[in-house]
Amino acid sequence: MSPDTNLTKTQEMVYEMKVGDVMTSRVISVRSTDRMSQLRGLLRSNRISGLPVVDEDRLVGVISVEDFIKWLADREEDCPIEKRMTAKLQTLFDDDPLVLAIGKFEATGLGRFPVIDRQSGKLVGILTKGDVIEGLLKRLELDYHKEEIHRYRASHIFEDIEADETTLLFEYGVKGQDFEQAGASSSRLRRTLNRLGVRPDVVRRVAIASYEAEMNLVIFTQGGMIRARVQPAKILLEAEDSGPGIADIQKALEPGYSTAPDWVRELGFGAGMGLVNIQRSSDQFEIHSQPGEGTFVRACFFANGEKHDIDRPGAGNRSGSEIGPRQS
Amino acid sequence: MTLEEVVRILNAEVVVGTNLDRIEVSTGCGADLMSDVLAFSKTGALLLTGLTTTQVVRTAEMAEIVGICFVRGKRPPKETVTLAAASGLPLLATPLAMFESCGRLYRHGLKGCSE
Numbered sequence: 001m002s003p004d005t006n007l008t009k010t011q012e013m014v015y016e017m018k019v020g021d022v023m024t025s026r027v028i029s030v031r032s033t034d035r036m037s038q039l040r041g042l043l044r045s046n047r048i049s050g051l052p053v054v055d056e057d058r059l060v061g062v063i064s065v066e067d068f069i070k071w072l073a074d075r076e077e078d079c080p081i082e083k084r085m086t087a088k089l090q091t092l093f094d095d096d097p098l099v100l101a102i103g104k105f106e107a108t109g110l111g112r113f114p115v116i117d118r119q120s121g122k123l124v125g126i127l128t129k130g131d132v133i134e135g136l137l138k139r140l141e142l143d144y145h146k147e148e149i150h151r152y153r154a155s156h157i158f159e160d161i162e163a164d165e166t167t168l169l170f171e172y173g174v175k176g177q178d179f180e181q182a183g184a185s186s187s188r189l190r191r192t193l194n195r196l197g198v199r200p201d202v203v204r205r206v207a208i209a210s211y212e213a214e215m216n217l218v219i220f221t222q223g224g225m226i227r228a229r230v231q232p233a234k235i236l237l238e239a240e241d242s243g244p245g246i247a248d249i250q251k252a253l254e255p256g257y258s259t260a261p262d263w264v265r266e267l268g269f270g271a272g273m274g275l276v277n278i279q280r281s282s283d284q285f286e287i288h289s290q291p292g293e294g295t296f297v298r299a300c301f302f303a304n305g306e307k308h309d310i311d312r313p314g315a316g317n318r319s320g321s322e323i324g325p326r327q328s
Numbered sequence: 329m330t331l332e333e334v335v336r337i338l339n340a341e342v343v344v345g346t347n348l349d350r351i352e353v354s355t356g357c358g359a360d361l362m363s364d365v366l367a368f369s370k371t372g373a374l375l376l377t378g379l380t381t382t383q384v385v386r387t388a389e390m391a392e393i394v395g396i397c398f399v400r401g402k403r404p405p406k407e408t409v410t411l412a413a414a415s416g417l418p419l420l421a422t423p424l425a426m427f428e429s430c431g432r433l434y435r436h437g438l439k440g441c442s443e
Contacts, residue, residue: 266379
């Protein structure tokens with residue numbers, strides 16, 4: 001950002017923002033009948049330089065540190081605040097634009113203005129130059145943050161790209177028998193989908209399916225690939241390896257059926273739930289496998305999350321005809 | 329219930345994690361089988377487990393679990409702690425066994441994932 005655009009941005013903000021947006025609304029006030037001697041404690045303990053004087057919700061004046069010092073210097077007797085306050089009041093309305101307040105600070109040289117609600121006429125806050133600066137900085141930070149999020153997130157990519165069909169393809173290589181890295185690919189895919197702005201519940205289901213598929217690749221194969229084809233309406237998750245393949249697919253899909261060795265169970269897996277979990281978390285599911293050749297698993301997730309029904313008997317589609325021809 | 333309350337109720341030690349008073353746990357899940365955690369836990373759950381491998385942290389990440397508590401005095405190895413710290417996932421360790429840990433939390437009002 002160049003200094004020029006910053007200036008324009010701030011100028012824009014002072015017209016857009018209202019006094020009510022930045023004022024301090026928790027106002028400490030005094031009554032006109034309170035004594036001058038009570039002020040010292042109030043000013044010191046609250047670290048403020050002036051207080052509005054309010055009688056029954058109505059603003060009747062302002063008493064400042066300067067008024068207090070002058071009263072001390074004059075060595076006069078204690079008296080009601082009413083006698084030393086400034087009664088000729090300069091105020092702002094809470095719906096005044098900030099630019100008006102800034103002009104008023106400059107024109108009057110005053111340090112603070114009481115803020116009045118235009119309808120009720122009641123005191124609703126107080127505005128100092130510090131409040132204005134703080135308010136502007138906060139807004140700048142907020143705008144900057146939003147811009148950062150927008151830049152960082154890729155969720156607008158589908159809106160920006162023009163095509164009849166758009167598919168984003170993400171590929172992750174998975175090493176067999178590498179238990180230290182196991183899960184890293186699914187973790188990366190999960191972050192990518194979040195960044196794309198995919199619905200959080202859908203991301204969770206894809207991540208769970210991907211992680212189970214990844215564990216299968218790590219445990220049973222010499223390695224393989226995880227792919228995610230992301231389209232505006234759905235996500236296709238694929239896991240592919242080149243062996244050893246599954247001899248009895250129907251059996252492998254039974255909950256609790258496992259061919260995993262015991263040491264895999266020590267990792268918290270290998271209880272015969274992997275394929276079941278992939279099937280359960282997806283909207284459509286297919287598996288192809290030939291012993292000696294390899295296994296191909298594909299799961300489909302609808303992006304709107306609506307068609308998912310976890311308790312549907314025989315959830316998923318084992319034949320795979322609904323998903324379409326196999327691509328690679 | 330916050331993670332800080334969990335620490336108090338389970339006499340737990342904080343292995344890694346900060347600002348535990350600001351992390352809310354919505355449900356509890358006790359399991360040593362990660363596939364069960366993936367299948368039956370809910371977003372925002374606390375995971376109680378006796379397993380301390382890195383796969384527990386990965387599982388928590390996928391299942392959007394907000395904190396892990398290792399039961400029966402088990403301490404996680406360095407790799408697990410490192411991965412959890414990198415993922416911003418708090419780890420706790422309690423001397424209590426699984427059954428007692430779950431029971432205490434349940435008595436204090438923490439619900440299960442199927443409720």
